[in-house]
Amino acid sequence: xxxxxxxxxxxxxxxxxxxxxRITTYKIIGDMLGIxxxxxxxxxxxxxxxxxxxxxxxxxKSDGSLGGYSASGGIKRKIALLADEYVYINKWKIIDFKxxxxxx
DNA sequence: CGCTTGACACCGT
DNA sequence: AACGGTGCCAAGC
Numbered sequence: 001x002x003x004x005x006x007x008x009x010x011x012x013x014x015x016x017x018x019x020x021x022r023i024t025t026y027k028i029i030g031d032m033l034g035i036x037x038x039x040x041x042x043x044x045x046x047x048x049x050x051x052x053x054x055x056x057x058x059x060x061k062s063d064g065s066l067g068g069y070s071a072s073g074g075i076k077r078k079i080a081l082l083a084d085e086y087v088y089i090n091k092w093k094i095i096d097f098k099x100x101x102x103x104x
Numbered sequence: 105c106g107c108t109t110g111a112c113a114c115c116g117t
Numbered sequence: 118a119a120c121g122g123t124g125c126c127a128a129g130c
Contacts, residue, residue: 005113005115007113007114008114026125027126027127035112036112036113037113037114037126038111038112038113038126038127039111039112039113039123039124040114041125041126042124042125042126043113043114043115043123043125044113044114045125046125047115057125059125061126061127062126062127063128065105066105066125067105067125067126068105068124068126069125070124070125071125075125091105092105
């Protein structure tokens with residue numbers, strides 16, 4: 001595995017700032033990093049060599065849906081992780097999404 | 105997640 | 118440096 005790019009490190013650093021029970025979106029992260037390619041944020045998560053240290057599962061799409069999850073367990077695992085933090089999912093949407101949203 | 109289009113950083117070559 | 122393929126994507130239909 002290669003060293004994370006500077007971009008990736010910025011993404012991880014940002015993700016680690018997310019408090020438990022809170023979530024954020026790819027759009028917000030992208031805006032935070034000053035980029036418009038939110039896909040790159042997803043890429044960073046996908047290539048994320050760290051496990052729970054970088055809570056990728058706390059990142060969702062801008063409409064409150066989960067998006068995807070590349071780590072072991074797939075999307076199902078993501079739902080379980082969120083439920084463990086009192087963030088519940090209903091039909092691929094986060095319940096009280098706006099209230100749990102963390103805007104840094 | 106239904107599917108298609110758009111936009112852009114990432115990575116291997 | 119440039120190109121092609123790709124993406125826990127966003128927005129629209």
